[in-house]
Amino acid sequence: MYLDEDFRLKVGLAEMLKGGVIMDVTNAEQAKIAEDAGATAVMALERVPSDIRKEGGVARMASISKMREIMKTVSIPVMAKARIGHFMEAKVLQALKVDFIDESEVLTPADEENHIDKRPFRVPFVCGARNLGEALRRIGEGAAMIRTKGEAGSGDIVEAVRHMRTIQKEMKRLTVTDKSELPTAAKNLQAPLELVEYVAEHGKLPVPNFSAGGIATPADAALVMQLGAEAVFVGSGIFKSEDPSRRAKAIVKSATYFNDPDKLLEACEELGEAMRGINVATMAESEKLQTRGW
């Protein structure tokens, strides 16, 4: 399946976004700030995760007119979020010609059992995952990019770290698993055998693996890159900070120079206040967005 032409084309765009920063934006003005700061793509949504958290209600796909404005304003790829399982929002987004769809736990799920069958779409999808099984199930459904879920809108990096470490550890384990034990590994991971075999052979996912959910500082971005993320998504972390433009630039720099503490130090200077954030450890289970989807 991962050799199929349509799928390669979708993964191809994900490849181009590596080493970069994808920024959440709610309007054209923010999109412009993101592009000027060096974002590789913007993610259009109705409200940033920390506002969704605060205000509650049902979070849906962004307004069409807002997305059109954003697409008109920037030349970089525009992504947009659809609710988990809401294949009609996804079809509308495809008709609008967004460049990538995020089937996202940040929005209120439309289906508590099924994710979107992403294979028939021409537009690529990215999906969240907390562990390897979840990542491979999404790829089996046609996702062309995985992002670890973290805890969106928290400004707390702890969950993003947990999910990235979990996936890396589980992949490493597969590379040393005897071939005859892979079907059982697939059963335990609740993931397609073909994909489990791919990971066992290559030691990585057949699609790029990015990080999201809780990245608020350049050091946060560098941390998840060190742990194996190939690029980062920043949601509330930019436009909920004191100086979004400066912080956006700093995070772009940290995604490129995550291996270089001197450059990171430059990126961390004179940033203004980060978003306030919520300690995930004090958060009720019901308030966690990462548990949406399976």
Place this chain on the structure above:
Amino acid sequence: MKIGVFALQGDFERHGEMLRQLGVEPVYVNRAAQLADLDALVLPGGESSTMVKLLDDEKMFDPLVEFAKTKSIFGTCAGTILLASGVTAPVQRSLQAMDISVERNAYGRQVDSSIRRVMPEQAFEERTSPGELEVVFIRAPIIRQVRGDARVLVSFDSQPILVEQGRHLAATFHPELTNDTRIHELFLAKLRQP
């Protein structure tokens, strides 16, 4: 021979893998100081606007312009946009290393991206090996003008998609995302020419 792959952002690792397949160990480059001991540089696919910003912020733009005056550069997609002497949609700074004008995202958005098969010009086949080429266009640019002694090696839909000029080579597609190593081989062969 020391070949760098520009690693600010994009699919630089795919280029690295392909060079390794051809027996060349790539150097990933993200600082101006690294340019000094390179014989050639690959500019990968990615977001050209992001690359230009990082080049400016890290004061690498002018060193790269100087590098291009004496050393070889091979660009794919975003890399070709950087090599061009004119960029539109929107207008963007570039290295002015080749006499080509490029329009960004000229086929449309991602849903208009495609994988095609094309027959290269005879000159290309003579220098590599014969056979059609799989070309992967991802939000690809179109080369609108080829001037001076720049030469077209592969076309698609009567538009140039692989162009060489002197030391430099520019593709609007992504050979690094295929199993066909001929274009990278061509670049390496150019470097070996006296």
